[in-house]
Amino acid sequence: MQNHMGHELNEAEGKLVDVYRELARTLEMYGDELPPFAVRNGLKALAALWQVMNGLDMDPGQVYELGA
Secondary structure, three states, X not given: OEOOOOOEOOHHHHHHHHHHHHHHHHHXXXXXXXXXXXXXXXXXXXXXXXXXXXXXXOOOOOOHHHOO
């Protein structure tokens, strides 16, 4: 997996990217089925992982539509 600068991510970095993407997808697709505490904490985790994505130059975009 490469970032937007063309740098190859190592396996650990790639796993973090996968976690971010899966969490974002889960909140987007199933957020209305989750209890409020799970959504709030999931959004906090997503915001923290957004910082990781940004630091890895993965251009994570904005997640305002999810409430983060």
